[in-house]
Amino acid sequence: MSAANDTDGFGWVSRTIHWAMALGVIGALGFGTYIARMEVNLSNLWMFAAHKTVGITLLALLVLRVVWHLVSRPPEPLPAAPWKSAVARWAHRAFYLLLLAVPLSGWVASSATGIDTVVFGRWTLPAIAPASEAWEEAGFAVHSVLTKLLALLILLHIAGAVTRRDGTLRRMIAGRAA
Template sequence: MALRNGPGEFGLVTRVIHWAMALLVIAMLALGTRIADLEPGLANLWLYGLHKTLGFLALSLILLRVGWHLYTPPPRPLGAPGPALWAARAAHAAFYLLLIAIPLTGWAGSSATGIDVMIADRWTLPPVAEPSVEGEAFWFGLHGVLTKLLLGLVVVHMLTAIKREMAGDGTLTRMLRGRA
């Protein structure tokens, strides 16, 4: 089992990062939805802290994935070139952009509250936005819109992977086992 990607297979590191991100994104979507329904207050402070910590972990993982992708490019895509390949590449680019932008907009929104952005109740991140009510509304509003886009993309990604696997091209198997 190779750590690096090969011409026709995903390496172990790529697969571990992919599935860790998948679980983290699902957890973050569930937690973020829960937080959005709550009234801000001290009783819920730990949920906000958990969300920020997981968001920082997600940002770290996607940056690791970008670095790993540059170090060991992904295998050749399955299937013939054409609109489906273009759509897959566009979807993956959108994933990367959203998975970087969503934590950054959350960080900016948290910074705009004027409250320290704490990670794991231990480390304070530097503010990336000036404290202001308008900035807080803007950044958290953008954070929410981008998150909804990500949710839609996740659903399409999952359905496409299942459809392609059922068609017998081995897409899902390749991400689970490394090769089709």
């Protein structure tokens, strides 16, 4: 099992990042929705901190993924009808955009609350927005809308992945299409 990607398949590094992020993103969507319905208080503050830790980790994984794909080019998609290939290409671009914008908007909004963004209970990140109610409201509104788009995109992506019977899914799980 090779670490690097080649023209025929995904190495284990790309596959591990893909599935770790898939798990983390789906988890953060569910958990984020859960905590957003709560009034913040001293007993549930740790849940918000946990969500921030997961979200910032996902942002770090995204950077790692982009750097890795520059070092080790992923394989070309398997041939498909032109419209399907185009939808997949745009969906993947939209993923990269949202996987950047969602955690950044969360970080902006969190900064605006004036509460420190601490990851793993240990490292305090700098504030990237002024402490202000207007920034906080706008930041969380953007964060909320973008997470809904991300959830829709995931549904489209899963539908595309499981309906293709050409080894595309196997390639992301086992490395090779056949």
